[in-house]
Amino acid sequence: MAETARYRQVAAEVRAEARAGAYGAGGRLPSEEELAARYSVSRGTVRQALSVLRAEGVVTSRRGTRRVVLAAPPLQSFAELMSFTRWARSLGESPGGRVVRQERRAAGPEESAQLRLPEGSEVHWVLRLRTLADRPVMVERTSYPPSIGALVAAMPPDTVSVSEALEHAGVLLADADHTVDLAFADEEDAALLGCPVGTALLRERRRSTDPAGVPVEWSDDRYLPGTVAFTVHNSLASTALSRHRTDSE
Numbered sequence: 001m002a003e004t005a006r007y008r009q010v011a012a013e014v015r016a017e018a019r020a021g022a023y024g025a026g027g028r029l030p031s032e033e034e035l036a037a038r039y040s041v042s043r044g045t046v047r048q049a050l051s052v053l054r055a056e057g058v059v060t061s062r063r064g065t066r067r068v069v070l071a072a073p074p075l076q077s078f079a080e081l082m083s084f085t086r087w088a089r090s091l092g093e094s095p096g097g098r099v100v101r102q103e104r105r106a107a108g109p110e111e112s113a114q115l116r117l118p119e120g121s122e123v124h125w126v127l128r129l130r131t132l133a134d135r136p137v138m139v140e141r142t143s144y145p146p147s148i149g150a151l152v153a154a155m156p157p158d159t160v161s162v163s164e165a166l167e168h169a170g171v172l173l174a175d176a177d178h179t180v181d182l183a184f185a186d187e188e189d190a191a192l193l194g195c196p197v198g199t200a201l202l203r204e205r206r207r208s209t210d211p212a213g214v215p216v217e218w219s220d221d222r223y224l225p226g227t228v229a230f231t232v233h234n235s236l237a238s239t240a241l242s243r244h245r246t247d248s249e
Helices: 005-020 032-039 045-054 078-082 086-090 109-115 146-153 163-170 185-192
Strands: 095-106 122-132 135-144 175-184 201-209 215-224 226-232 239-245
Touching: 005 032, 005 045, 032 045, 032 122, 045 135, 086 163, 095 146, 109 135, 109 215, 135 146, 135 185, 146 163, 185 215
Parallel strands: none
Antiparallel strands: 095 122, 122 135, 135 215, 175 201, 201 215, 226 239
């Protein structure tokens, strides 16, 4: 395997160990020399892998000391935060999804504003149920402009990742705005998620755009309480949002 690919594999394995608590919060990683021997790679490859983990917020380091595992949840890549499927797979979960209903309809005021379409323009609207290990955890309501909607409409109803399928069709997501708040389960949410009507759900509303800044989707995602949480990481260098699993039991 090429060194450029090998350092990513080393990063993935160290990341998995850190998330599994192998080193403990605040624990120190083995030295570069020890890691190089463990994975049969050069110290340069180890340094590349550790640079990736430092950028993700998994580890930190000070001059003259070993890398320390951070207690905070690791930051996620843009792709993992944008895609429920990629996020779930990154945690070793089994994601699922099925289309409950989809239709072409006239855009409402909010859809028109978010997708930058004249009010009353046609959009393709999809209601999907998302699962982890076959357990319902999220209801996803997404509106697409006509050109993107035509691609989504042609996908099998049990497509696990719409974003991956769109990528394969040449549609790339480059930017997104996220708003996280609470919503209360309506009858449809309650029936799909198996919760009482009026249950407080964690809601993420998201508008995604392509590299040219053209809106690709506007989504309203509602999660069962106790299944996920969102964390914002602030620093002088960057601000990032991450999503992580929580236990409801």
